[in-house]
Amino acid sequence: MYFSDDTIVYLNGDWVKAGEANTSVYSQSLHYGTSVFEGIRSYEVNGKARLFRGLDHMERLIFSSHAIGQPFKMKANELMQIAHELLQRNHMTEAYIRPLVFSAPMMSLSFSEEAYFMMCCWPWKKLLGDQLTTLAISPFSRPHPKSCKIEAKIGGHYVNSILASTEAKARGYGDALQLDVEGHVAECSGANFFFEKNGVLFTPSRGHILPGITRDTIIQLCKKLKIEVRQQRIYTHEVFGSDSAFLVGTAAEVTGIKSLDDQPFKKEWSTTLGHHLQKAYESTTRSEEVWEKMHF
Ligand code: PMP
Numbered sequence: 454m455y456f457s458d459d460t461i462v463y464l465n466g467d468w469v470k471a472g473e474a475n476t477s478v479y480s481q482s483l484h485y486g487t488s489v490f491e492g493i494r495s496y497e498v499n500g501k502a503r504l505f506r507g508l509d510h511m512e513r514l515i516f517s518s519h520a521i522g523q524p525f526k527m528k529a530n531e532l533m534q535i536a537h538e539l540l541q542r543n544h545m546t547e548a549y550i551r552p553l554v555f556s557a558p559m560m561s562l563s564f565s566e567e568a569y570f571m572m573c574c575w576p577w578k579k580l581l582g583d584q585l586t587t588l589a590i591s592p593f594s595r596p597h598p599k600s601c602k603i604e605a606k607i608g609g610h611y612v613n614s615i616l617a618s619t620e621a622k623a624r625g626y627g628d629a630l631q632l633d634v635e636g637h638v639a640e641c642s643g644a645n646f647f648f649e650k651n652g653v654l655f656t657p658s659r660g661h662i663l664p665g666i667t668r669d670t671i672i673q674l675c676k677k678l679k680i681e682v683r684q685q686r687i688y689t690h691e692v693f694g695s696d697s698a699f700l701v702g703t704a705a706e707v708t709g710i711k712s713l714d715d716q717p718f719k720k721e722w723s724t725t726l727g728h729h730l731q732k733a734y735e736s737t738t739r740s741e742e743v744w745e746k747m748h749f
């Protein structure tokens with residue numbers, strides 16, 4: 454198991470051992486999915502733990518909690534300090550950090566008047582290393598933006614992600630490519646999606662996706678590297694038989710995709726824009742100099 458009961462976690466103002474941390478069985482989040490969270494990677498750069506785009510993640514946590522009316526009062530800088538102390542207490546520099554805002558005991562169907570807060574971390578290598586993955590188009594569409602706050606990272610949304618990823622894995626694929634309810638390409642169960650055609654990159658525009666921080670980093674890197682990226686509505690037939698594809702997310706970083714529904718992408722991964730960006734992303738997350746220049 455990558456997470457451990459022996460690590461120290463932050464819970465509502467205290468530092469406690471994960472195995473000894475307690476919360477109420479009446480937390481509304483446990484029953485109805487009313488939690489919001491983040492996944493942040495810390496990289497060791499010149500011997501120090503650097504949270505890649507840490508402040509952006511903390512701001513998104515605050516945005517998500519406000520999107521569902523949680524009375525969460527902590528500021529992004531305060532959250533960053535807790536994250537650094539968390540790493541120090543657990544003697545980690547390369548880690549995945551999970552802040553979680555969840556609700557106090559409450560069983561009614563309105564938002565809780567009190568927000569609880571937890572932050573934990575664990576060592577987590579890149580999910581697939583440098584391997585390519587395979588995707589299947591999922592029978593589970595992404596939730597419609599008219600039925601939820603699609604741009605917020607809300608615990609309850611992940612039932613949809615888990616249904617999609619479990620179904621794809623049961624059929625032998627690495628992950629699910631989910632469509633929106635109108636049948637356009639949206640995103641993977643826990644990552645955003647890009648594909649390459651004739652030297653141009655395409656990615657679904659905002660509206661039916663979680664607009665990831667990694668997606669934004671990739672778009673910024675493309676500007677710097679003069680790679681054209683089009684954010685637009687995408688049909689599945691445009692993806693099939695295109696040159697290459699990859700998924701991006703904090704946990705997955707940049708992962709190449711071998712095939713979609715068993716149809717391979719044309720180019721050898723090492724010759725693709727995705728591979729080039731994978732290397733650029735790796736050096737961005739690990740280089741103090743690039744980091745400062747790009748103002749992350
Ligand atoms: N889409 C979904 C559904 C996700 O869960 C994630 C992971 N947070 C992403 C996209 C990528 O977001 P980020 O790059 O901010 O990690």
